[in-house]
Amino acid sequence: MAEDIENIQFELTDDLVKQVENLIKINDDDGLNQLLADFHYADIAEILDELNLDEAMYVIKLLDSETTSDILMELNEDNREKVLRNLSAKEIAEEIQELDTDDAADIIAELPEERQLEVISNIQDEEHKAEIKELLAYHEDTAGGLMAKELVKVYETWTVGGCLRRIRVQAKDVTRVHSIYVVNKQNKLIGRLSLKDLIVAKSDQKISDIYITSVDSVNVHDDAIDVVRVMQKYDLEAIPVIDDNQKLLGRITIDDIVDVMKEEAEKDYQLAAGITSDVEADDSIFELTKARLPWLLIGMFGGIGAASIINGFSDAMVKYPELMLFIPLIQATAGNVGVQSSAIVVQGLANDTIDGKILQRLFKEFLLGLVNGLAIAFIVLLISHFIFKTTYYESLTICLALIAVIIMAATIGTFIPIFLDKRGIDPAVATGPFITTSNDVFGILTYFLIAKLILGF
Amino acid sequence: MAEDIENIQFELTDDLVKQVENLIKINDDDGLNQLLADFHYADIAEILDELNLDEAMYVIKLLDSETTSDILMELNEDNREKVLRNLSAKEIAEEIQELDTDDAADIIAELPEERQLEVISNIQDEEHKAEIKELLAYHEDTAGGLMAKELVKVYETWTVGGCLRRIRVQAKDVTRVHSIYVVNKQNKLIGRLSLKDLIVAKSDQKISDIYITSVDSVNVHDDAIDVVRVMQKYDLEAIPVIDDNQKLLGRITIDDIVDVMKEEAEKDYQLAAGITSDVEADDSIFELTKARLPWLLIGMFGGIGAASIINGFSDAMVKYPELMLFIPLIQATAGNVGVQSSAIVVQGLANDTIDGKILQRLFKEFLLGLVNGLAIAFIVLLISHFIFKTTYYESLTICLALIAVIIMAATIGTFIPIFLDKRGIDPAVATGPFITTSNDVFGILTYFLIAKLILGF
Incomplete structure (x- = not known):
């Protein structure tokens, strides 16, 4: 089978997983060996990720360490941790013997500290051991943490x-x-x-x-x-x-670089979406809550802040109740513009296409905000006047507020990531809920201030 | 200089750009050749991206086609287009002669159709010509569009x-x-x-x-x-x-794969941030507006929708004005939860870590929403009661609405990307403003419906 030149079309089917589970249940080691011999280790890892821990351990103990060491590297991180916990230090050392130094060091770094020493002392090849120890000394986010000794x-x-x-x-x-x-x-x-x-x-x-x-x-x-x-x-x-x-x-x-790139892209994406730590859809509800609740709390305090602002303008509520209708519009626009601006800046910083000229960039965002603001405000003017029958002054308030809020959100969205970058902080944290929330609050404040100025309540 | 083993530390300084500009101004070809000989073609491309078109053309005409062909590939896309427009078909054919077939085909594909034929007919090497023509026949998003004939x-x-x-x-x-x-x-x-x-x-x-x-x-x-x-x-x-x-x-x-990965990651990131086409911070205000305004319009119509809903419950505004204070909170929470859920699903779909069990996943998001909802609602209960002095029934309304909105946003945010994926549409379009806007509108509707149910206005 392995001799066929085939288009890579491995598909993880329920049937295949069931077949493996059945072979394990009846302890058919020959059948398992024969079935799995046809698959690439990355495919076997995908199958193991679907099994329960006992079944996965059964397969790992069955296959030779040359294959299992590669499989280990491809397992989903949580599953790898569980498998490693079920292997003795000597068994892990045997797996590690088969791996390149960079992968070996990565596996060891994932272990609890006391186990690390135990595993290292069990590595037979003295040169391999010394090289792994050297690699473990480098921080994982440096060239030393990525390199292998093999060359x-x-x-x-x-x-x-x-x-x-x-x-x-x-x-x-x-x-x-x-x-x-x-x-x-x-x-x-x-x-x-x-x-x-x-x-x-x-x-x-x-x-x-x-x-x-x-x-x-x-x-x-x-x-x-x-x-x-x-x-x-x-x-x-x-x-x-x-x-x-x-x-x-x-x-x-x-190949190590490709992995780093992928992780970075995922991290940025998650930050922009308001998820703190590196979570996956498969993680437990507890882990997912831990990753998501902090940002929701930021949003909540923003919402409470907005409530206080509206409360502070309670006269307006009584005199001009129509103004209340447009709060969601002001808020949504501020949030959307802020996220757009910050995302473009974050990406520009990552690609080095943004140079240091912060004033020039802010001026460009100002112009951009003005153009977008005028376009949106014009449409809203027509709708508010004809559909919601707002008065002339109310319509003026809504439109001016929209333009002001768009310009403000665009400049805040541009300024904060550049500011963070200059201070050495990853600008990607400034996208998503962080920008949205601050723009929500500022947006509503701007809205009511402009209303007060024009309508004078 | 090129003989030094140096850490790669090319830095594009204003001084360097000025130096190049001065050498061009005084037509010092020897000086330019000498200065640029030390740089990698990717570095020269970075310098050219900073020059105006005339200066860039000067450098390109000066250097030999072996170097300039590589530089062309590394130029920012807009600048490459301008440079190509300033080269004759024969000159482009000479550049292409130096490139691998995949890069050659990419460059030709960027040209207007009638120029493509002209350039191809100017390629001297018949084999290279035939291979490039073969590659041009494949769609750029297929294996054929990525491959090179060199092997x-x-x-x-x-x-x-x-x-x-x-x-x-x-x-x-x-x-x-x-x-x-x-x-x-x-x-x-x-x-x-x-x-x-x-x-x-x-x-x-x-x-x-x-x-x-x-x-x-x-x-x-x-x-x-x-x-x-x-x-x-x-x-x-x-x-x-x-x-x-x-x-x-x-x-x-x-290396071709790395480029595709980077483009995909950037596209997903931009979609999540509500930017349609592939724009960069350096693009013109017109291009940036074209990329951003459509999503702002979606958000605007959402805001108008929300205004209509609030208008429909105008009795509530009169009887329970405190309810208005919490509109931003409801809206922000709905938006944030929706973006979080959709981002996790989009990423899971991209990584193949999500299997087809849609009901199971929706149930999980339901539970997750319940946990997050209870946590947020509890804090809001305390704040609304003690700070905003809402009545018992008003507080109950706000808290129940928050829980309902969080659960709804989480399930909508999960369902839409999976649904799109099943229909063969890129689920990444469902993140960002799209999810935020629909959740805004549904969130506010839910809020008022629950209020009506409990407070009965």
């Missing part, structure tokens, strides 16, 4: 022929050879080679004659986000990581 | 030694050799090899003896989004593209 490096003094021989040995530990890094005697990175260059060269040439001296690299303490930006901008598939003395420490490959 | 393929009948010789020739056209694809006489994909496998093998071995028979592939008509999902799930750095007869047509590399 192919050659010394500038070697010949092409000798190089190929040695690479055959080194390459066995490296899943994919992207670039071959050239170092000098002090292990300082001095250049790179591609396998292509190597096979195109003559066997007796020296590496120092053929290597490419320009090589991009990142420092081990660089921010992970900056590494993503650099690799994406320069279309790199791997980048070497060096320390402050240019010593070659490891390399980061694009 | 390294070997026939199963070749020997390892013969293979290495021929690969040396083929590989010259291929920027990065990820995998070597093995085909049979009919050009059908039958397996793959890595360069690593090839250098580890003996020279007289046959390819048919050493190749790996399992190879992932996608069909040329598969959706681009599915290709992204597959490459990400299986951690692939390149994937071959085949037609319905398993003939090898091209390959897709991970």
Whole structure:
């Protein structure tokens, strides 16, 4: 079956899950092995995510550690935690033996602290152990936290022929050879080679004659986000990581970058939607509440603030009850404009398309708000006058308030993310409920102030 | 300078831009060439994005087409369009000659139709021309639209030694050799090899003896989004593209996938924020208005709808004016809950972590809404009673309405994206202003209906 060249079309069906559950129930190990042998480890992980813990443990104990280590990496985080809790330190160490250093370190970092030491002491391969320990020392949001120790490096003094021989040995530990890094005697990175260059060269040439001296690299303490930006901008598939003395420490490959990108995009999306921590639809009600309630409380206090403002203008309520009708309109418009402006700025900051000229940008948002405000206000003028029969002054109030609120929301929505960014705070937190709530409150206040000015109650 | 191994730290400074502008002004071609020689093409593109069109054209005409073709690909889309408009068909054809087929086809696809033919007819290399024409026939959102024709393929009948010789020739056209694809006489994909496998093998071995028979592939008509999902799930750095007869047509590399991912994430983020088309902070006020006004109009009609509802309950306004105070609270809560729920569902659908059990999911959101609703209602009860001195029945109305509105918003926010997804519509359109607006209107209606029920006006 694995010999067929097939379009990748794995589909996780209820039938398949049931089939696996049945094989487990009747302890048909051969049947299970045979069935699962056809699947990629990422597919098996998807199946395990559907099973209960006992069933998943059954499959994990059944398969060889080469496969299960890869499966572990692909499991949903919560399920992985449960599986790891059910494995002994020795068993985890065996899984880790099969993984690249970066994945191994990630798995260990997820364990409770006392278990970490126990697992590490159970790793047999001393070199692997030392490398993992080194990686664990770096913060996960830095280049060091992303890199793997596995790489192919050659010394500038070697010949092409000798190089190929040695690479055959080194390459066995490296899943994919992207670039071959050239170092000098002090292990300082001095250049790179591609396998292509190597096979195109003559066997007796020296590496120092053929290597490419320009090589991009990142420092081990660089921010992970900056590494993503650099690799994406320069279309790199791997980048070497060096320390402050240019010593070659490891390399980061694009698949790790893809994961970081995805996480960042999801985090920004969730922040904009008012969800704090990283939750998924599958999480428990408790976890979902924990992620959602804080923002709802912010919105609630905003609502209470708005209630106080309206209460403060209770004269207006009595004299001009029509004004009350348009509170939802003012509020919705303020919220929508604020979210739009902040989202554009947050994205511009993330893409580096926004330069520092804050006054110029605020002026542009002011103009933009004016254009949108005039358009909306004109339509509302017609509707309020003809449908709700508001007086001339009331209509004027509503329209001027709309224009003012749109301009205000657009500038607040622009200013806050830029301000946060300048203070070193992730501007993405300023989108969603935060902007909406502050604009709600300011919007309603503006509305009543303009009403008081024009109608004079 | 280019020989230094340096941490990638290109910074686009005003000074650098001014320096380039000055060199252009005094026509110092040598100075410009010398200055720009040190920069990566992606950095030069960043500089050109800051210049005016005449200056940018000056630099493009100055540099050789090998560099400028890469720069073109990295320019901001609007600027690229302007530059292309200022180049003759022959000049564009020269740039395209230097590009890989996928990039070449992308550039041509951006041109007006009559120019496309003119440019294509100016491409000298007949093979390159034919390949580009083939790629232009595929829809940009399919595997065919992403793939490049450049790849390294070997026939199963070749020997390892013969293979290495021929690969040396083929590989010259291929920027990065990820995998070597093995085909049979009919050009059908039958397996793959890595360069690593090839250098580890003996020279007289046959390819048919050493190749790996399992190879992932996608069909040329598969959706681009599915290709992204597959490459990400299986951690692939390149994937071959085949037609319905398993003939090898091209390959897709991970850097193209990274671009698609980024675009998708940005599109979803913008949809959630209520911005329709793909705009950037730098775009003109007209373009920004076009992207933002439609959603503001939706919000406006929602606001008018809310005004009609409140107007319909004008008795309540007279008898229980305190109810008006809490309109913003009800509305803000409904909007926030709706956005949260829809964002989680949209993300779950994108990640395939949501299965089809819609009733179960709605029940979960119901429970979640109940928990959040009770928490918020309790706090509001205290505040409304002690601060706003609402009567017992008014407080009860506000609290019950809050709970009902939260549950309703959570279920609407969950139902709509799932419904759209089932109908084949991108669920991401259902977040942001769309959900907020519908929840605003339903929320206020619910509020007054409950008030009528309890207070009976």
